[in-house]
Amino acid sequence: MNNLRRLDLNLLVTLDVLLSEHNVTRAAERLNLAQPSVSVHLAKLRDIFGDPLLLPGPRGMRPTARADELREPLRRALEALERAVSPASPFDPAEARHTWRVAASDYSESTILLPALSGLRSAAPGTRLAVLETVPSRIARQAEQGEIDLAFHTTEGAPSSLHRRALFTERYVLVGRAGHPRLKKRPTLSQLCELEHVIVSPDGGGFYGVTDKALARAGLTRRVVLSVPHFLFVMSVLASTDLVAMLPSRLVRNTSALQVVEPPVDVPGFEMAMFWHERSHRDPAHQWLREYIADSV
Template identity: 80%
Template sequence: MNNLRRLDLNLLVTLDVLLAEHNVTRAAQRLHLSQPSVSVHLARLREILGDPLLLPGPRGMRPTARAEALREPLREALAALESAVAPASPFDPATASQTWRVAASDYGESTVLLPALNGLRAAAPGVRLAVLELMPPRIAKQAEQGEIDLAFHVGDEASPGLRHRTLFTERYVLAGRAGHPRLKRRPTLAQFCALDHVIVSPDGGGFRGVTDDALARAGLTRRVVLSVPHFLFMMSVLATTDLVAMLPARLVHGVGALQVVEPPLAVPGYEMAMLWHERSHRDPAHRWLREYIAGAV
């Protein structure tokens, strides 16, 4: 470590060229330096490394044993350093082979990933996509540590330490099974409150949501009789029972097993956001993935 503190990168570059040329004049020409400057570099290297490194010979200079031992490790180290600081190469999805890891709820899977999947597979056939369960309290840490590349979550719950991009604005509709006798037309507010409702509770076991907050402001309550953790199960419940639910409109669009009507009260919607860490913001592959998903939804 003491020797490293005394070295500067220019000295190592000079040594690499000297070990290739065995001649101060030719090394100076390759380095675009004067011959005296290269000689000064060589003297400094000899002092730091405690070895003559290059000795006069019949045809130029002859490397010492220490210099010969340094040749390959030095070349590899400089090549690795040059590669590390080189400008990032453009991303080519057609030849890419990396694995992306994204975190999403079942809602995010259905409304963000599913619409993007076929096109993503066609554009980047060699990549792999791992979908992880969304754990909102851990998103920021997972992104910081590189455990996930992207997360899809409600915009107003996004960590302020993450980059984010709004993908779309969602609204709520009232849904029940196709042919539900109470959903042939838009129910009145009183009829809405009398229906048996099911709710998705991501934290588990909750019986209150944004619809209940909106009702409370009007001095009303509804009958929530079932709480489930996932939208997929909720939609199966709706299709096979007389329960109803307030659902995100994108989730039920075109689902023939369900009847959808406008609710009798205004319930605030939300923004769906794509989240990522600053560490990957400028990466060409990551930028391509973000732009592709944003375009797909």
């Protein structure tokens, strides 16, 4: 360890070239250094290793036994260091063998990952994708520790410490089963409040949401009779009952089993974004994944 502290990279590079050339003059030419500078380096190396390393011979210099021992380990170490500090090679998705881990709610799975999945499998067939449940309070820590590569979340309430890219702005629509007798036309505010509603409560058990806040500003309340934690169950409930729900529009587009109408109340929408940590910000593979997902939604 004491010898390692006395070394610098320039000395090791000089030693590698000297062990290849066995000649100070040729080594100086390869290193683009003056011959005296190479001689100074050799003197320092001899002192550090406690060995002459190279001895005068009839045709240049000949290595000592210690120098012969150093040759291959030194070459491998310098090659590894060269690979480590070289610019990252371009990412080739067709040859990639990455396993990506993303945090997503069931809404994000349906509106962001599902549209991207088929093309992702074609473009990067050797990769794998692990989808973890989003826990907003854990996103920043998971990203920092490398447990996830990306997270999908609304921009509101998301960790400010992470990089972010907005994907789209979502709005709410009123949804019920196809042929719902109360949704043949856009209901009035009072008719909306008379309907029985289901609400998605990610935290579990809540019966009050953004729609209720909007109605409260008009002095109105609605009948929320079912609270569930996931959107997938809501879709099944709506298709098989006369319950209705205010849902993000992307979730229900092109769903023949459901009827979608414009609500009679203005409910603020939200912006969806993807988030990642600085540790992977410049990684070519990660950059490719982010661009691919952004182009797919």
